[in-house]
Amino acid sequence: xxxxxxxxxxxxxxxxxxxxxxxxxxxxxxxxxxxxxxxxxxxxxxxxxxxxxxxxxxxxxxxxxxxxxxxxxxxxxxxxxxxxxxxxxxxxxxxxxxxxxxxxxxxxxxxxxxxxxxxxxxxxxxxxxxxxxxxxxxxxxxxxxxxxxxxxxxxxxxxxxxxxxxxxxxxxxxxxxxxxxxxxxxxxxxxxxxxxx
Amino acid sequence: xxxxxxxxxxxxxxxxxxxxxxxxxxxxxxxxxxxxxxxxxxxxxxxxxxxxxxxxxxxxxxxxxxxxxxxxxxxxxxxxxxxxxxxxxxxxxxxxxxxxxxxxxxxxxxxxxxxxxxxxxxxxxxxxxxxxxxxxxxxxxxxxxxxxxxxxxxxxxxxxxxxxxxxxxxxxxxxxxxxxxxxxxxxxxxxxxxxxx
DNA sequence: AACGTAGTACTGCATCCGCAGTGGTGTCAA
DNA sequence: TTGACACCACTGCGGATGCAGTACTACGTT
Numbered sequence: 001x002x003x004x005x006x007x008x009x010x011x012x013x014x015x016x017x018x019x020x021x022x023x024x025x026x027x028x029x030x031x032x033x034x035x036x037x038x039x040x041x042x043x044x045x046x047x048x049x050x051x052x053x054x055x056x057x058x059x060x061x062x063x064x065x066x067x068x069x070x071x072x073x074x075x076x077x078x079x080x081x082x083x084x085x086x087x088x089x090x091x092x093x094x095x096x097x098x099x100x101x102x103x104x105x106x107x108x109x110x111x112x113x114x115x116x117x118x119x120x121x122x123x124x125x126x127x128x129x130x131x132x133x134x135x136x137x138x139x140x141x142x143x144x145x146x147x148x149x150x151x152x153x154x155x156x157x158x159x160x161x162x163x164x165x166x167x168x169x170x171x172x173x174x175x176x177x178x179x180x181x182x183x184x185x186x187x188x189x190x191x192x193x194x195x196x197x
Numbered sequence: 198x199x200x201x202x203x204x205x206x207x208x209x210x211x212x213x214x215x216x217x218x219x220x221x222x223x224x225x226x227x228x229x230x231x232x233x234x235x236x237x238x239x240x241x242x243x244x245x246x247x248x249x250x251x252x253x254x255x256x257x258x259x260x261x262x263x264x265x266x267x268x269x270x271x272x273x274x275x276x277x278x279x280x281x282x283x284x285x286x287x288x289x290x291x292x293x294x295x296x297x298x299x300x301x302x303x304x305x306x307x308x309x310x311x312x313x314x315x316x317x318x319x320x321x322x323x324x325x326x327x328x329x330x331x332x333x334x335x336x337x338x339x340x341x342x343x344x345x346x347x348x349x350x351x352x353x354x355x356x357x358x359x360x361x362x363x364x365x366x367x368x369x370x371x372x373x374x375x376x377x378x379x380x381x382x383x384x385x386x387x388x389x390x391x392x393x394x
Numbered sequence: 395a396a397c398g399t400a401g402t403a404c405t406g407c408a409t410c411c412g413c414a415g416t417g418g419t420g421t422c423a424a
Numbered sequence: 425t426t427g428a429c430a431c432c433a434c435t436g437c438g439g440a441t442g443c444a445g446t447a448c449t450a451c452g453t454t
Contacts, residue, residue: 002399023308025222030443039401044445104311110363111220111304120364127360127367148379151371155380156349158356163324166307167317170324174348182345183352186384199432227410236434241412 002045011036011046012060015053019105024112029053051116058109058122064102067095080142086184089157093176096161104165145188156183199242208233208240209257212250217298221305226250248313255306255319261299264292277339283381286354287374293358301362342385353380 002008014036018027029043029050036042047053075091078084096103113120135150145153160179163170171179199205211233215224226240226247233239244250272288275281293300310317332347342350357376360367368376 004399007400021312023222023312024220025224027222028443041402041445042400045399104308107304107308110359111301111308113363114301115218115220124364124366127364131367148371148376149383151368151376152353152380152383155356155360155376156353158359159352159354160356162307162355162359163352166310167321167324169321170328171348174345179345179348179352183349183384186346186349187380201432204432225410238412238434238436242432 001048007038007042008046008056009060011038011043012057015057016061016064016101016105019057019108020101024108027053027108051118054109054112054116054119055122057105058119058126061102061106061109062126064099065095065106067091076141080144082144082184082188085138085143085145085153085188086181089153089180089184090177092157093160093164093180096164100165103161107162107165149187149189152187153183156187198245204235204239205243205253206257208235208243209254212240212254213258213261213298213302216254216302216305221309224250224305248315251306251309251313251316252319254302255316255323258299258303258306259323261296262292262303264288273338277341279341279381279385282335282340282342282350282385283378286350286377286381289354290357290361290373290377293361297362300358304359304362346384346386349384350380353384 011032015027015032018031018035022031027050029047030040032043032053033040043053047056071091075084075087078087109119109123113123131151131154134154135147138145138150139147157180160171160176164176208229212224212229215228215232219228224247226244227237229240229250230237240250244253268288272281272284275284306316306320310320328348328351331351332344335342335347336344354377357368357373361373
């Protein structure tokens with residue numbers, strides 16, 4: 001098993017691109033070699049099985065999707081309000097648009113996890129941690145709304161993202177930014193301060 | 198090209214099972230033969246390409262997901278209200294649970310559509326029609342909430358379903374029925390009576 | 395010089411698709 | 425009733441593809 005971390009990351013990034021552009025169907029060790037522009041057989045040296053590749057892709061995606069700490073801190077300087085929540089969600093949408101490959105690959109992994117117990121366990125752990133973190137962040141920051149609000153926003157945003165990834169034209173009549181504002185306005189309780197409606 | 202409709206449907210149903218259990222990766226004409234327990238080569242006689250199989254699977258799923266007309270009529274006897282909307286959404290959840298294979302296959306098709314223009318067009322048409330129908334139904338029935346409400350409910354339900362299909366344990370702390378009631382309560386306007394446009 | 399890694403080439407294996415040929419069954423007309 | 429025809433199920437093979445794995449060489453660093 002090779003140890004070159006940079007090369008491994010390059011292979012994983014290539015795997016993400018393959019997943020996004022060719023789908024789970026096209027993800028083979030050879031395809032990763034090709035996408036990463038390394039000699040055939042290289043991926044075999046770094047990942048024993050396809051399963052191992054998938055597992056490591058998972059954690060790589062996790063790295064890539066983690067929001068930038070400083071930008072987040074910057075955004076949070078504002079006073080907590082429904083508007084601020086909308087801003088945060090729009091930033092999430094922006095991150096998604098900036099790295100669609102990771103999100104598409106994550107969708108592929110979701111489906112693949114349906115048939116792979118280890119991957120399923122890892123994905124569940126990942127999403128659970130993320131949702132819990134979201135809830136905790138929201139409450140700690142004093143943003144309006146309770147746990148259930150956060151979960152509902154999470155679900156609506158997930159639906160929004162899934163649609164935008166796979167059938168973007170569907171929501172064309174409803175600009176996504178407007179939808180985000182609407183969902184915040186309706187799901188969160190009317191806030192005493194700020195918050196247009 | 199063979200014309201036996203019953204056999205074709207059986208093959209398509211088998212293809213849906215393959216998609217759900219093996220994923221897009223495992224969907225080949227031969228795999229469909231095996232799943233349908235028909236001789237190898239049969240699927241080739243019914244579908245020229247894999248693409249044609251996918252297209253027909255799409256319409257077959259559409260058939261399978263169409264709600265039962267009479268049950269719907271039965272439900273709609275009640276007076277229009279937010280509660281009624283919650284009931285309808287719970288019935289949707291029930292249908293999903295009763296035919297997870299179709300929903301999983303549909304998710305696979307969504308991703309596959311990312312790479313197949315024809316399929317993408319068809320999927321967009323399908324979802325657009327469905328969303329429009331939902332909006333129309335909602336408004337015509339005098340249910341509370343406007344177009345945007347319906348879209349938001351659609352998105353939240355999509356997120357709910359995606360999560361339940363792929364990482365069901367994630368939402369274990371939040372019973373889905375409760376989530377549905379919460380989303381209806383918050384997304385729809387406080388129901389005095391009837392819906393405004 | 396030795397070890398780890400990159401790069402290359404080759405082998406073996408699995409599987410897939412497409413086609414063509416064969417046999418069986420149902421239908422229609424005489 | 426019988427015979428001809430059309431349709432369909434099924435089998436088996438040819439050709440091709442594509443993948444994983446491995447052995448071997450080259451390189452560079454220590």
